[in-house]
Amino acid sequence: MPLTLRGVSHRYGPGMPWVVRGIDLDIGDGELVALMGPSGSGKTTLLSILGLLTHPAEGAVLLDGEPVRQRTAAKRRTTEFAWVFQTANALLRRTALENASLQLLARGAARQSAHAVAAAELERVGVGHLAARPARLLSGGELQRVCIARALAAAPRWILADEPTGQLDHATTLEVSAALMAGRPIGTGVIIATHDPEVAHRCGRVIRLVDGAVVAGGGA
Numbered sequence: 001m002p003l004t005l006r007g008v009s010h011r012y013g014p015g016m017p018w019v020v021r022g023i024d025l026d027i028g029d030g031e032l033v034a035l036m037g038p039s040g041s042g043k044t045t046l047l048s049i050l051g052l053l054t055h056p057a058e059g060a061v062l063l064d065g066e067p068v069r070q071r072t073a074a075k076r077r078t079t080e081f082a083w084v085f086q087t088a089n090a091l092l093r094r095t096a097l098e099n100a101s102l103q104l105l106a107r108g109a110a111r112q113s114a115h116a117v118a119a120a121e122l123e124r125v126g127v128g129h130l131a132a133r134p135a136r137l138l139s140g141g142e143l144q145r146v147c148i149a150r151a152l153a154a155a156p157r158w159i160l161a162d163e164p165t166g167q168l169d170h171a172t173t174l175e176v177s178a179a180l181m182a183g184r185p186i187g188t189g190v191i192i193a194t195h196d197p198e199v200a201h202r203c204g205r206v207i208r209l210v211d212g213a214v215v216a217g218g219g220a
């Protein structure tokens with residue numbers, strides 16, 4: 001399977017409580033997965049393990065059947081994944097277009113081609129007309145779309161979105177989540193932590209976490 005967890009448990013230090021417990025999970029290419037669960041149930045920790053940001057205290061993370069080791073994680077995390085966070089993280093003095101280009105530029109793409117791809121993604125998520133505007137002058141929903149365009153432009157295998165609509169009103173939530181899901185390139189999966197049942201309803205699969213354990217939607 002493309003992205004696999006086997007017996008994954010995590011705690012933030014020896015003697016600390018286990019916050020992710022015994023998780024076995026298989027996630028395919030192009031899958032649309034909602035991650036639901038109460039605050040503190042381990043959604044952010046699980047996303048960061050899936051995205052190779054956190055090395056689990058126990059168990060294995062496998063990409064295409066190969067265990068990911070701490071040494072090889074750094075490179076793969078930027079080629080295989082892109083992130084969208086709850087609070088839009090953007091360079092506020094840079095324009096929407098520059099922000100949407102960032103991950104491509106970080107990967108070594110030429111500026112002109114990165115800008116061309118980013119401009120197309122800004123159009124796709126409905127903020128093409130704001131391309132030249134500095135990020136600091138954008139609304140929360142507009143800025144979150146720029147962050148989504150940045151993730152889409154990178155065409156990663158998976159976009160990991162951690163409550164990306166948590167700060168937005170309901171109408172904007174639906175628009176922004178539609179931009180994320182419908183706009184993704186073929187083959188790009190989305191794993192989205194969300195409290196919004198309507199957002200989850202649009203996903204092919206809903207994984208539910210309680211106290212760090214998967215209680216529904218696990219397995220292959």
Ligand SMILES: Nc1ncnc2c1ncn2[C@@H]1O[C@H](COP(=O)(O)OP(=O)(O)O)[C@@H](O)[C@H]1O
Binds near residue numbers: 012040
């Ligand atoms: N860096 C950290 N150090 C210690 N404990 C943490 C850290 N990050 C999260 N936790 C704890 O891990 C548990 C799960 O947190 P988290 O993964 O953020 O859950 P969720 O995203 O579902 O709210 C919580 O009890 C939280 O307090």
Ligand SMILES: [Mg+2]
Binds near residue numbers: 043045162
């Ligand atoms: Mg969280």
